[in-house]
Structure formats: C-alpha cells, structure tokens
Amino acid sequence: MAGARTYHARALVLDRTKLGETDLILTLLAQDGRQLRCVAKGARKPGGRLAARVELFCECDFLVARGRSLDVVSEAGLVDAHARLRGDLARVSAASAVCEVARLTCYEDAPDPFLHAICARALRACEEAADQAHLDLAAAAYGLKVCAHAGWRPVLDACCACGDPAPSRLSALAGGLLCESCARDVAGAEEVSPSQVAWLRALLGSTFDELLSAPVDDSCAAWLLGCAHVWCATHLEARLRAMEFALSV
Helix, strand or coil, X not given: CHHHHEEEEEEEEEEEEEECCCEXXXXXXXXXXXXXXXXXXXXXXXXXXXXXXXXXXXXEEEEEECCCCCEEEEXXXXXXXXXXXXXXXXXXXXXHHHHHHHHXXXXXXXXXXXXXXXXXXXXXXXXXXXXXXXXXXXXXXXXXXXXXXXXXXXXXXXXXXXXXXXXXXXXXXXXXXXXXXXXXXXXXXXECCHHHHHHHHHXXXXXXXXXXXXXXXXXXXXXXXXXXHHHHHHHHCCCCHXXXXXXXX
16 A cells, blocks of 8 residues: 555756745656656755755655645655755856756656756766866757757758758757858858867767867857757747856856
C-alpha cells in the first residue's frame, strides 16, 4: 500500500515558488527527463530539514508522497549540491539560465533521459568554467543543444530558404542562415562572419569538455550567448529573464 502512495525520484531542482509562509513549490527535472512539481513543506524554515536540500541546482534523491493536486516531498537525500555555484554571481547567473531553459523544455508526461543528463553536465560545466567567457559558452551551448534535441536545430550549412551554399546572415525566425537575397524579406536577419558560423557549429557539435578548453574571447562568447538567447526565446516562445540577466553580468 505504501509503495502505491509514495515513490522515489532522483531529480534536479530547476525552480522554486513560495507557497504560504514556510513552504515551496519545487519544479524538478527527474532522471528520466520528466518534469515534476512537488510541495516541500517547511522548506523555508531556517534550519528546516529540507531547507538546504532543495536549493536551486541541487540534485537529490527524493521520496515523494502522492497528493490530490501536487505531490509532497517527504524526504530528500542530497546527491550533488553543485556547491561551486554558490556565492558567485557569474556562475549562479549562468546556471540559472541553464535551469530556465531546462524548465521550458521538459514536460510532465514526456520522459527523455537525455534532458536530465545534459542539464546535469551543463551545471557541472558552469562549476568548471575558468572565466566569464567559458561560462557564457557553457550556457549558450546548453540552450542550442537542447533546442536542437527538441527539433529546433538551426540550419548552418546553407541558406535555409533557398539552399545557397554561401549564406551570410542569421535569423532565428527563419530557422538559421540566410543568403543576402533571402535575408531581404526577413526582418532582423543579422550579418555573421564565417568564424561566427564556425563557433555556432562548435556549440552544437562539441562536448562541454571540448568547449571549456577552447580558446575564446569575451566578446565572441557574449555574442554566442546572445544568439542562443534569441534562438531559445524565439522557439520556446517565452521571455528568458535569467538568460537576459546572464547577458548583463
């Protein structure tokens, strides 16, 4: 009987919403890729047993009791607190941008283990990044990789409208690169250089380890994060406030 009323879930904390005076509603990314929304009772009480275990970015083993509307966290065992993100505004900003995109690309009834794995790796990348440029690179790569996985992969090998092999502009609305002729009909198509296109391809095709060791300057990394922001906001049809803040850091 108890097994039918409770379940275990290993999950990342993506978002927290205040509920009443001491409780939180948690948005979680489970290991199987589903989004879970649960109430953590007393999680805002100083010294509460759940308080330190349900902070943003934490990965925990949760014991959850089924509820009528929202399930309730009964216990939480910390697996990875991603402690290096704490107390560092730049790292917190990049990790928040990752979690914001993760929250918008996972769903309650759609398991996809890739989503948990890549989100956990992106958060570790935010811990491992040596400087601001590589933090921007990690957040940008996560956004583009997850959107590509969901079906919104930018066309980067030719003009996405006519197939011209020498495109020179980029448009999220159009779906990727455009030639000069096709770009005339698309508002906001941005001119891009071959090196910038090469970087966009690298974000999609390289591992986080490769990106973290790649030489990149601040201006290029900021441009890539800006592109990822526009791409994600356009295709997820949402305002990405955390990514906007990361761009301002």
